[in-house]
Amino acid sequence: MAPDVEARRRAVKDAPWTWLRQVHGDAVVTVTTPGGGAGSQADASVTREANAVLAVLTADCAPVALVSPEGVVGAVHAGWRGLAAGVLERTVEAARRAGATELRAVLGPCIHPECYEFGASDLDVVAARLGNGVRAVTAAGEPALDVPVAVAAALKDAGVTELVDVDVCTACNDDYFSWRAGKDLARQAMVLWRD
Numbered sequence: 001m002a003p004d005v006e007a008r009r010r011a012v013k014d015a016p017w018t019w020l021r022q023v024h025g026d027a028v029v030t031v032t033t034p035g036g037g038a039g040s041q042a043d044a045s046v047t048r049e050a051n052a053v054l055a056v057l058t059a060d061c062a063p064v065a066l067v068s069p070e071g072v073v074g075a076v077h078a079g080w081r082g083l084a085a086g087v088l089e090r091t092v093e094a095a096r097r098a099g100a101t102e103l104r105a106v107l108g109p110c111i112h113p114e115c116y117e118f119g120a121s122d123l124d125v126v127a128a129r130l131g132n133g134v135r136a137v138t139a140a141g142e143p144a145l146d147v148p149v150a151v152a153a154a155l156k157d158a159g160v161t162e163l164v165d166v167d168v169c170t171a172c173n174d175d176y177f178s179w180r181a182g183k184d185l186a187r188q189a190m191v192l193w194r195d
Contacts, residue, residue, distance in 0.1 A: 068100035115171035
């Protein structure tokens with residue numbers, strides 16, 4: 001790892017980080033020691049360990065944080081393929097195995113339907129899994145995927161009813177990286193831990 005990346009991480013939280021090689025699937029890493037599972041091929045991580053820093057990187061995909069009163073936390077990278085594969089449901093299951101009974105979710109900045117033209121056959125796949133409410137149209141009237149609606153539907157299917165959405169579109173807002181809007185290679189990080 002480059003020294004500047006490690007220094008940036010330590011500036012946010014000086015503790016071992018679990019970062020993932022995100023693959024747009026449904027794999028979830030359960031972190032049992034701070035930094036455990038770092039570099040795993042997965043799209044989510046869950047822990048109940050104090051000072052275990054969980055991170056996911058996104059540019060248009062949905063970053064979702066899960067928290068429970070029992071101290072279990074989870075970080076999820078939910079792109080359309082992961083949503084269709086059940087990454088949110090798998091993460092909720094892992095959080096419950098780790099001791100969570102009640103989970104709350106926060107949806108960070110992600111692409112919104114007005115900016116997310118989406119192929120009809122792929123849209124059919126997501127709609128078959130999460131319902132027709134995920135179907136939307138772009139600002140230009142083309143078929144679109146409503147990622148926030150898809151996240152809410154997946155969480156509801158998993159029994160998580162409390163969702164806070166920061167309601168920011170990465171493609172419309174110059175403060176965020178967006179692959180769709182600007183072919184940005186950079187990513188923003190969602191980072192969470194419990195002290």
